[in-house]
Amino acid sequence: xxxxxxxxxxxxxxxxxxxxxxxxxxxxxxxxxxxxxxxxxxxxxxxxxxxxxxxxxxxxxxxxxxxxxxxxxxxxxxxxxxxxxxxxxxxxxxxxxxxxxxxxxxxxxxxxxxxxxxxxxxxxxxxxxxxxxxxxxxxxxxxxxxxxxxxxxxxxxxxxxxxxxxxxxxxxxxxxxxxxxxxxxxxxxxxxxxxxxxxxxxxxxxxxxxxxxxxxxxxxxxxxxxxxxxxxxxxxxxxxxxxxxxxxxxxxxxx
Amino acid sequence: xxxxxxxxxxxxxxxxxxxxxxxxxxxxxxxxxxxxxxxxxxxxxxxxxxxxxxxxxxxxxxxxxxxxxxxxxxxxxxxxxxxxxxxxxxxxxxxxxxxxxxxxxxxxxxxxxxxxxxxxxxxxxxxxxxxxxxxxxxxxxxxxxxxxxxxxxxxxxxxxxxxxxxxxxxxxxxxxxxxxxxxxxxxxxxxxxxxxxxxxxxxxxxxxxxxxxxxxxxxxxxxxxxxxxxxxxxxxxxxxxxxxxxxxxxxxxxx
Numbered sequence: 472x473x474x475x476x477x478x479x480x481x482x483x484x485x486x487x488x489x490x491x492x493x494x495x496x497x498x499x500x501x502x503x504x505x506x507x508x509x510x511x512x513x514x515x516x517x518x519x520x521x522x523x524x525x526x527x528x529x530x531x532x533x534x535x536x537x538x539x540x541x542x543x544x545x546x547x548x549x550x551x552x553x554x555x556x557x558x559x560x561x562x563x564x565x566x567x568x569x570x571x572x573x574x575x576x577x578x579x580x581x582x583x584x585x586x587x588x589x590x591x592x593x594x595x596x597x598x599x600x601x602x603x604x605x606x607x608x609x610x611x612x613x614x615x616x617x618x619x620x621x622x623x624x625x626x627x628x629x630x631x632x633x634x635x636x637x638x639x640x641x642x643x644x645x646x647x648x649x650x651x652x653x654x655x656x657x658x659x660x661x662x663x664x665x666x667x668x669x670x671x672x673x674x675x676x677x678x679x680x681x682x683x684x685x686x687x688x689x690x691x692x693x694x695x696x697x698x699x700x701x702x703x704x705x706x707x708x709x710x711x712x713x714x715x716x717x718x719x720x721x722x723x724x725x726x
Numbered sequence: 727x728x729x730x731x732x733x734x735x736x737x738x739x740x741x742x743x744x745x746x747x748x749x750x751x752x753x754x755x756x757x758x759x760x761x762x763x764x765x766x767x768x769x770x771x772x773x774x775x776x777x778x779x780x781x782x783x784x785x786x787x788x789x790x791x792x793x794x795x796x797x798x799x800x801x802x803x804x805x806x807x808x809x810x811x812x813x814x815x816x817x818x819x820x821x822x823x824x825x826x827x828x829x830x831x832x833x834x835x836x837x838x839x840x841x842x843x844x845x846x847x848x849x850x851x852x853x854x855x856x857x858x859x860x861x862x863x864x865x866x867x868x869x870x871x872x873x874x875x876x877x878x879x880x881x882x883x884x885x886x887x888x889x890x891x892x893x894x895x896x897x898x899x900x901x902x903x904x905x906x907x908x909x910x911x912x913x914x915x916x917x918x919x920x921x922x923x924x925x926x927x928x929x930x931x932x933x934x935x936x937x938x939x940x941x942x943x944x945x946x947x948x949x950x951x952x953x954x955x956x957x958x959x960x961x962x963x964x965x966x967x968x969x970x971x972x973x974x975x976x977x978x979x980x981x
Contacts, residue, residue, distance in 0.1 A: 492858035537859060557855075567858045600812075603747035603822045604792060604863050 483549040484580055485556060487512075487526075488572035489541040493716065494607050495567060499532045499541065508532075509543075511568055512560070519559045520548045529582045529589065529724040533676065535716030537608065539592075540571070542724040544582040549575075582724070588653060590669045590723040593682040593714060598662040609663065610682075610718035616689035618659050624688040625655040625666070627698035628681060635705040637684065639676035639713060648674060648705070657685065664689075667722075676713050683712035738804040739835055740811060742767075742781075743827035744796040748971065749862050750822060754787040754796065763787075764798075766823055767815070774814045775803045784837045784844065784979040788931065790971030792863065794847075795826070797979040799837045804830075837979070843908060845924045845978040848937040848969060853917040864918070865937075865973035871944035873914050879943040880910040880921070882953035883936060890960040892939065894931035894968060903929055903960070912940065919944075922977075931968050938967035 489512070497505025501513075509526050517523045528543045547556060557573040564570070579585075594609035596602075601611035628637075635648040653669040666682050684701070687693050693710060701710060744767070752760025756768075764781050772778045783798045802811060812828040819825070834840075849864035851857075856866035883892075890903040907925040914920075921937050939956070942948050948965060956965060 490855075490857045490859075492861075539857060539859075561855060566861045569855050569858055571855050571857070600745075600816060600824050600826050602745045602794060602826070603824055604745075604794075606747075606821050608859050 481549040482546045483575050484578050485545055485547050485553060486574050486576040486580060486582070487543050487545070487556075487570055489538060489543060490569045490571050491538050491541070492567040492607070493532065493535050493537045496534070498534045498536065499528050499530075499538075505534065508538075508541075508568060511564065512543075512570075515560050515563050516545065516547065518563060519556070520551065522548075527582050529586050530673075530721075532719075532721050533679075533716050536719045536721065537717070538721040540723040541721050542582050542586070542726075544576065544580055580726070585726050586672075586724050588669055588671055588725045589673065589721070590667065590725075591673070591678045592720045592722045593666040593668075593678065594718045594720070595664040595666070595686065596662055597664050607717055608720075610686075610715055612664075612686060612690070614690055616664055616686070617691060618657055618664060618689065620691070620695050621657045621664075621666075621685050621689040623695035624685050624698050625657050627695060628652060628685075628702070629655045632702050633705055634674055634677055634702070636701045636707055637677050637680040637711060638674035638707065639680065640707075650674060650677070655681070679714045679716065679719060680707075680711050682714035682718065684710070686714060687712060736804040737801045738830050739833050740800055740802050740808060741829050741831040741835060741837070742798050742800070742811075742825055744793060744798060745824045745826050746793050746796070747822040747862070748787065748790050748792045751789070753789045753791065754783050754785075754793075760789065763793075763796075763823060766819065767798075767825075770815050770818050771800065771802065773818060774811070775806065777803075782837050784841050785928075785976075787974075787976050788934075788971050791974045791976065792972070793976040795978040796976050797837050797841070797981075799831065799835055835981070840981050841927075841979050843924055843926055843980045844928065844976070845922065845980075846928070846933045847975045847977045848921040848923075848933065849973045849975070850919040850921070850941065851917055852919050862972055863975075865941075865970055867919075867941060867945070869945055871919055871941070872946060873912055873919060873944065875946070875950050876912045876919075876921075876940050876944040878950035879940050879953050880912050882950060883907060883940075883957070884910045887957050888960055889929055889932055889957070891956045891962055892932050892935040892966060893929035893962065894935065895962075905929060905932070910936070910940075934969045934971065934974060935962075935966050937969035937973065939965070941969060942967060 501507045501510045526543045526545045553573040560570045596609040597616050631651040651671045656667045658665045756762045756765045781798045781800045808828040815825045851864040886906040909924045911922045
């Protein structure tokens with residue numbers, strides 16, 4: 472389409488809801504090694520709108536993590552309506568990235584700063600064998616999990632806590648390692664166990680650390696009562712493992 | 727492990743329940759072009775047991791069709807127990823093929839001849855956009871389906887009929903094109919519509935033809951009342967389309 476430089480281009484702020492299969496990507500954010508989801512979408516926007524614009528996500532997702540409802544904003548040429556952007560992007564994006572929704576939003580909407588809560592879901596397949604069509608989207612845990620114990624541990628982690636023991640690199644400079652987990656549920660349906668966590672924000676690898684810890688409790692390798700002492704320690708130790716990325720979905724961002 | 731030729735090897739008939747992601751395979755059965763699921767499992771059996779044996783499936787599945795519960799039998803060295811075969815096979819098979827169950831069965835059990843019914847499920851994602859993690863396992867139908875009309879058509883196809891109009895190649899030499907469809911249900915849960923069909927046997931591409939026809943009715947392109955006339959015609963025409971393979975799962979075989 473290209474840019475007509477003799478005309479003033481009008482921009483509007485668009486909010487995109489994005490789903491992706493993280494299997495083949497280096498994560499959400501553009502970085503030196505591997506292909507990032509953000510980059511693929513920015514390049515597609517450029518092909519459609521004729522110019523490169525920056526896409527601002529609600530937050531990063533790690534290499535291999537999936538999304539059902541990542542949210543991002545971008546200031547895009549307004550000559551293409553919201554539905555037009557959605558259709559044009561889905562027409563050229565690879566099928567492992569889909570634009571689920573596009574709306575025009577307020578000029579001061581910010582995908583990261585305006586977010587009030589995020590929901591992540593960690594999927595576990597708890598049976599001796601994982602069916603092939605679930606292998607890329609759930610962690611296989613063959614030993615029978617004690618879901619009751621997992622719920623007990625989850626309950627102890629809910630609320631406002633210093634989660635320094637549940638982040639991968641507590642030495643990173645962050646203003647604070649205190650976060651509020653609004654809810655942490657462990658749901659079970661047949662062989663599938665899902666950890667659903669909602670909070671005001673999450674530290675680096677915090678959700679996968681919570682999942683790794685809760686799974687370990689479910690395996691009987693730690694008692695649920697260990698949660699309080701681990702939180703209080705504010706130290707990351709080998710007791711807390713980081714669960715693999717492919718079980719994790721960024722499920723929803725609320726504003 | 728190798729064969730000890732000085733000893734008489736004891737064989738038992740084993741029954742295997744197999745799930746596979748058909749995306750990367752040329753189908754169940756060994757054929758000149760592409761890699762077949764049967765072949766991959768036979769080669770794995772050979773690596774474990776030291777000799778090539780034939781694996782007899784309940785029936786073929788086409789290129790790209792999935793299975794949740796394909797059943798096959800083979801006469802295997804009895805020195806390895808059923809659970810040992812399952813674990814050893816899953817340890818060396820690619821993750822898109824899984825042995826869900828292995829049992830020792832009667833010597834006259836035959837995966838194809840002993841089957842009394844088969845269940846297939848055809849998955850449809852009925853929304854404007856298909857989420858990435860469903861793209862390989864469901865057909866995307868963006869236009870809103872009339873599930874009521876689909877159920878009406880499905881009801882008319884249930885029972886004992888001559889399904890010549892619903893097979894891809896009615897000129898193939900087959901004893902009879904009469905089959906009994908025990909049940910044909912169309913289930914809906916949110917954006918997912920699933921056609922569940924059980925029958926005593928299915929002609930070549932019959933399930934995908936039933937799915938293609940029922941979807942067409944759901945799109946309002948044919949009335950449900952057309953079912954009887956199409957059955958009665960016993961002629962395959964353009965009214966019946968073959969739905970793509972990636973929405974189809976061989977779900978269960980009953981004995």
